[in-house]
Amino acid sequence: MIVTYNWLKEFVDFDTNPDELAALLTMLGLEVESMEKLGDGLDDVVVALVEEKRQHPNADKLSLCRVNNGKEVLDVVCGAQNFIQGDTVALAQIGATLPGDFKIKRSKIRGEESCGMLCSDKELGLAEDSAGIIVLSPGIAPLGTPVFRALGLKDTIFEIGLTPNRSDCLSLVGIARDIAAKLDVKIKYPPVTLTEGPENTNSVIGVTIRDPELCPRYAARYISGCTIAPSPQWLVKRLAALGIRSINNVVDVTNLIMMELGQPLHAFDCDRLSGKRIVVRAAVDGENFTTLDNQNRVLTASDLVICDAERPVALAGVMGGLNSEIENSTTSILLESAFFKPAAIRKTAKRHGLHTESSHRFERGIDIDGVVRALDRAASLIVALAGGVLAKGAIDEYPGKSERTPIMFRPEKANELIGINLDRDVIIDILTRLECQVTQHEDGTTGVLPPSYRIDIEREIDLIEEIARLNGYDKIPATMPVARVVSDRPTRHQEIEKQLRDILVNCGMTEIINFSFTAPDAAGKLLLNDDDPRRSAIKLANPLVDEQSVMKTTLLPGLLETTARNINFRSLDLKLFEMRRVYLPVDGADMPREPLCIVGAVTGSRDGDAWSRPNEQADFYDVKGIVESVLDYLDIGGVTWVAENLDPYYHPGKSCRIFAGREYIGSVGELHPSVQKNFEIEKPVFCFELDFEKLVKLSRTRKTIAAPSRFPDSSRDIAMLVPEGLAAVKITDCIKSVKSKEIEHVQIFDVYRGKGVPDGFKSIAVRIRYRSVERTLSEEEIVALHKEIVTNLVDKLQVTLR
Numbered sequence: 001m002i003v004t005y006n007w008l009k010e011f012v013d014f015d016t017n018p019d020e021l022a023a024l025l026t027m028l029g030l031e032v033e034s035m036e037k038l039g040d041g042l043d044d045v046v047v048a049l050v051e052e053k054r055q056h057p058n059a060d061k062l063s064l065c066r067v068n069n070g071k072e073v074l075d076v077v078c079g080a081q082n083f084i085q086g087d088t089v090a091l092a093q094i095g096a097t098l099p100g101d102f103k104i105k106r107s108k109i110r111g112e113e114s115c116g117m118l119c120s121d122k123e124l125g126l127a128e129d130s131a132g133i134i135v136l137s138p139g140i141a142p143l144g145t146p147v148f149r150a151l152g153l154k155d156t157i158f159e160i161g162l163t164p165n166r167s168d169c170l171s172l173v174g175i176a177r178d179i180a181a182k183l184d185v186k187i188k189y190p191p192v193t194l195t196e197g198p199e200n201t202n203s204v205i206g207v208t209i210r211d212p213e214l215c216p217r218y219a220a221r222y223i224s225g226c227t228i229a230p231s232p233q234w235l236v237k238r239l240a241a242l243g244i245r246s247i248n249n250v251v252d253v254t255n256l257i258m259m260e261l262g263q264p265l266h267a268f269d270c271d272r273l274s275g276k277r278i279v280v281r282a283a284v285d286g287e288n289f290t291t292l293d294n295q296n297r298v299l300t301a302s303d304l305v306i307c308d309a310e311r312p313v314a315l316a317g318v319m320g321g322l323n324s325e326i327e328n329s330t331t332s333i334l335l336e337s338a339f340f341k342p343a344a345i346r347k348t349a350k351r352h353g354l355h356t357e358s359s360h361r362f363e364r365g366i367d368i369d370g371v372v373r374a375l376d377r378a379a380s381l382i383v384a385l386a387g388g389v390l391a392k393g394a395i396d397e398y399p400g401k402s403e404r405t406p407i408m409f410r411p412e413k414a415n416e417l418i419g420i421n422l423d424r425d426v427i428i429d430i431l432t433r434l435e436c437q438v439t440q441h442e443d444g445t446t447g448v449l450p451p452s453y454r455i456d457i458e459r460e461i462d463l464i465e466e467i468a469r470l471n472g473y474d475k476i477p478a479t480m481p482v483a484r485v486v487s488d489r490p491t492r493h494q495e496i497e498k499q500l501r502d503i504l505v506n507c508g509m510t511e512i513i514n515f516s517f518t519a520p521d522a523a524g525k526l527l528l529n530d531d532d533p534r535r536s537a538i539k540l541a542n543p544l545v546d547e548q549s550v551m552k553t554t555l556l557p558g559l560l561e562t563t564a565r566n567i568n569f570r571s572l573d574l575k576l577f578e579m580r581r582v583y584l585p586v587d588g589a590d591m592p593r594e595p596l597c598i599v600g601a602v603t604g605s606r607d608g609d610a611w612s613r614p615n616e617q618a619d620f621y622d623v624k625g626i627v628e629s630v631l632d633y634l635d636i637g638g639v640t641w642v643a644e645n646l647d648p649y650y651h652p653g654k655s656c657r658i659f660a661g662r663e664y665i666g667s668v669g670e671l672h673p674s675v676q677k678n679f680e681i682e683k684p685v686f687c688f689e690l691d692f693e694k695l696v697k698l699s700r701t702r703k704t705i706a707a708p709s710r711f712p713d714s715s716r717d718i719a720m721l722v723p724e725g726l727a728a729v730k731i732t733d734c735i736k737s738v739k740s741k742e743i744e745h746v747q748i749f750d751v752y753r754g755k756g757v758p759d760g761f762k763s764i765a766v767r768i769r770y771r772s773v774e775r776t777l778s779e780e781e782i783v784a785l786h787k788e789i790v791t792n793l794v795d796k797l798q799v800t801l802r
Contacts, residue, residue: 039148044096070144082132167364171262216400226388263374275309573604
């Protein structure tokens, strides 16, 4: 809401300066977001008289003037031609600083001294463009008077941020009421003087309300014989200060009253109303209507329209119609002032994308008892500015009238909740200053009837809030809250979650955080089967965009979208992970299952570009190593890697599922080329998925630490030919199946295919380290144990020793 300092002073008598007033308003809950001081710093621009004007001796388009500022006569060079000798002008004296940080200095222009500048509207910031300098009315003010003061433009504009409940302050009078209540002075309401003609309004126009639920009150007046013309300057300037463009004297009055009293009004050309009747009704589905902005609107039954005897002429509470607007030829006016149901106006304005000053006020609620007062105020101003005859009386259809019930109020409760100790009389005085009707009953109770414009005061607690506000928030004593500080130890689940994040970061990965919702086709991009439960995503009731309209059932799409986005920004070497919940629907349950999952993606160079190391590309074993780091930290044993029954988004032959015993805990592998294409990724990406809940369940809470053996070790190698399809893990498991505590470590250190190896086979070399924790093993013991392992490999896996 925009108001001006000078306009407020017309309604409230106060002595505070603009800065003090801004602080007062903010402490009242009417936060001043910005202040603009018109004419501030421009007191050196003064009223002056051109005593002499002659041609510049050295320039055809310049004039040399002698200008009197009331103290002295100065030489000024000017290029404008729209003034003559004897005119009163605006003189910027030496030392003045004009808008745009333009400083006036003594200078020579084409050889002639200039001691100032004659100013235009544009140069003073009063207009965006101007054809010449300002020529003031003769005798407007004594010479030397600051121009902004002489023109009545010395003012301060406040922009006030309002909370939605304070609709009463969407008017200058509403803000003035709060100032008057705070300062304990009387507010001076705008005067209304009506001079009515002999003709009755009822005999000329008629009003019918067919939908009283959406329009509880509708009032109208009739003015004939008026003349449409430009508004006087005082009205143009007042509206301009509020950011409203002047249109004509009638429309400008309706805008002025809306800003002054908060009541939107509308003026119809009465001669263009069929039957000179107003009918308030719901629109018909599919009905067409052209609003004042020359846009055709297709209406629905939820829209409320103002009609004449045949057709809609206004979209109620939002915008008037092109078919009944005030034109230069208009001579008779039907002036409307009404109350419309806020929810209906909000719905119509939103559906049509029309947020106007009028709809803004109707949406939040106006004073239903102020409808006629605003109508009469506007009618008196229109007659004063446009002439004409005001018909006798007003039509006031009020089918929604009801009695308001006082709120039962306890002054002692106010003191208790606010934490202050005000006398009962002080509290009653505050409520009276707010124009509440206070009734004290014999039983000690107090009834308070708020003014009709305070639609936000509904309960006792609202009255208590008003007492705290008017008494002053700064007068509420500061007290420390009484609270018991409880420090809960993190659960095992929380500790492991934090530790796994640290492990993944230590592996060189970066955590990402995406939204918990995604696009409906995300599962399709992963090539998931139609019967896959991850396709059954929970839909949002009110999504912001279609691309985020369902809850995630897997984190992988978001991870791949982030990967693709980073690659597009030329961040080519990526190690990303996300640890978030997914939302899986449960049959027969209202709420989904929300397990915590971990996903990761690696692509690009393994270690980045550097002169000291080769630029190797990451592969399957990099992500497998990251997963192994997680499993080792959690001390999860019995892990197997199975390249069967893979999810369709993995590359066959380059991926596997992960089991701990018989428990499936995740998967790892290269992304399928088709999935890469779906996410517009043009390079291999290696991913892993882990079920965090299962990792927690399988992790060991206590780790066994054994001292290293102080006896020497001995290593033996075995080279063997095995079928191509034999998994390496079966070889290591077969070796470990020989139950001996002297087998300390088993490692495959070479795989060879090529010359000397038959087709369908591969050569694998295994190194076994033997050591005892009790003694030094003898050569005979090592040979016997090694022979047993070789025999076991040959018998069980039919390997061929090389």
